[in-house]
Amino acid sequence: MNEAGNSSFNVQSMHGDARRGTLSTMHGEVQTPVFMPIATVGALKTLLPSEVANLGASIILGNTYHLLLRPGEEALRRTGGVRPFMGWEGPMLTDSGGYQVFSLSKLNKTDDDGVTFQSHIDGSTHRLTAERSMEIQDAIGSSIRMQFDDVAAGNSTRERYEEAMERSLRWAARSKKRFDEIVGESTDAERPQLFGIVQGGTHEDLRARSLQGLIDIGFDGYAIGGLSVGESREDTFRIVRSLAQQMPKDRPRYFMGGGMPEEIVAYVSFGVDMFDCVLPTRNARHGSLFVWKGNPKNAVREAFRRAQAGESDVRIADALYEKIQITNERFTADDGCIDSESSAETSRQFSRAYLRHLFQTGETLGLRLATLQNLSFYLQMMQELRECTANPL
């Protein structure tokens, strides 16, 4: 039970700081640690929702910025949200739109009230505020929604990190207020959830102040934002480890926008529960595949052991996977299957030579097979991490 009196998140067991939990949402349960595949505009690249579910995904992520531009708020309200529109029946988390306004829009201007920006598609002008973000996420109909935040660019000055963090806290309060107006303050199981986002760059004191400010407002879950933006891996690990120690034990912890498999294993060992990342799909698009090093159960167990022992990200990765570039000449006559250990049937069925051939000839089936390989790798890794953390408390 937590401050708000509900029990939407339950930790069933721990292994060191790592947690095995269950997150209950209005659209179904999510077993954590969990990876959320990204359905940017309401589509999981080449895959059907049923296929993504079959790979083991229980929750997916939608991007508010993209969905606001296309299909737009009106279409989302008409169809009852993006979940029925795209045929995904399980839970969905949406970001606030803030991050992508900064990274994708043509022009953007932030003031204390919000952000005005031009669409990267047609140059049309839009305005996003904490209140509007809540309204659009409501139109999207997501199960878990994120506060609107001000994201400082990587390698900003301490002053800029502090400004963005303080502004994000003010926007957090406004997000919470508008969210409560929209969904009501009940703790009903039918209610969507709202997560706060910890900012503050690589400064531990700013991060701590940010977290405390968010806890004072009170959220259903807490996210770590503004990392994986160019800082050193050591800095990321340091901030995540220290924050995970301070974050409420009875709420889910979500690391936003990261990362490589070895990072996820490390963050799970620090006590983080939720992840999303473009890497599996983006790599697939370029023919870059994550392939298991031997048996997945053994590989993840060893990687998890190394993470708990504080070994480096390189050492963790080394236990987990080989990254192969399928377009490479050396796969021309490789008749072995894509990955004999994969949970994706297609990866055990089709050869590396065939997948290379599909990339060489520009056949979209290649993109589909590569996406299945990489997504299944991430999802299978999470399944094994849940096993690793399933020891009794």
Next chain:
Amino acid sequence: MNEAGNSSFNVQSMHGDARRGTLSTMHGEVQTPVFMPIATVGALKTLLPSEVANLGASIILGNTYHLLLRPGEEALRRTGGVRPFMGWEGPMLTDSGGYQVFSLSKLNKTDDDGVTFQSHIDGSTHRLTAERSMEIQDAIGSSIRMQFDDVAAGNSTRERYEEAMERSLRWAARSKKRFDEIVGESTDAERPQLFGIVQGGTHEDLRARSLQGLIDIGFDGYAIGGLSVGESREDTFRIVRSLAQQMPKDRPRYFMGGGMPEEIVAYVSFGVDMFDCVLPTRNARHGSLFVWKGNPKNAVREAFRRAQAGESDVRIADALYEKIQITNERFTADDGCIDSESSAETSRQFSRAYLRHLFQTGETLGLRLATLQNLSFYLQMMQELRECTANPL
């Protein structure tokens, strides 16, 4: 039973001139009339072989020109042919490479012995003769192979049509000779089959001479080539109707590279058994969909009735389908499913508004859903045409 003493093709029933048959190949049986989806380089666009089979495809078509360039003869021999390479277990027909040498290669020069051409991909020089075509099709490992032919461009002079037809006959004899050397002259069920191709443009006398020349050589099946290349629909219908009357009754008849659904219905009514066409997949790529006009059984029955009554292609089409451009503004808020009558589950599951959204946002899932719609339309049409022709002799 036919001249060669085998019975690889059996006509079970007829309805007017239309035939309901069974074609036995070394890789399985094919129920005719049949449509063969095109797996150009060994991939059916966005689809897995199992999905194409589930839509009702029993035989697919591979392109010798494309497969010769990529993955190339060596890779094809190494993997035991393109069928195991791509995971297709059923029968496959290959064209001879001739047509695509003319339509795709950078430079090509025909002499009496064959064609020298430059790859459209890397400019490398290749040579194709009747003998080489047989050898490459053997490396591809197709169940049904086509003779090498000289294809006159549409709107050629009678002299050029005659030259191409005579040369094709000489190449037919050479194709047969080399084919027999490769596979042996047995009539074994394990033997691949070789089809001859009738040429002669829109000149009935040239067509008749071509057909007789081919019959004298003796083939497992006979194809109508060199049509759907710009001539009038009336000319095509006239030639196909007249040829179908003359073609051996105990051998399969294959119309190459055509066409629109109404053409296929007409040619079936004339007595043609086999078809292939890029239209369903090419249209899908551009968001152009064939959508059933009401119940498929009734639609095809009515179209078939009109074809048998000699009505125009426009009247036949009118009974069958509506062609919709899914990217059109008018589908923005169309929450109806893509095609409620489709045999493709995804077409009954996803809305037109969603499919339009996928095309607008460039998501490859849109290509997949559109391909499923169009391919299922053609395959379902063939299924209903087989019902139409299943009346007893």
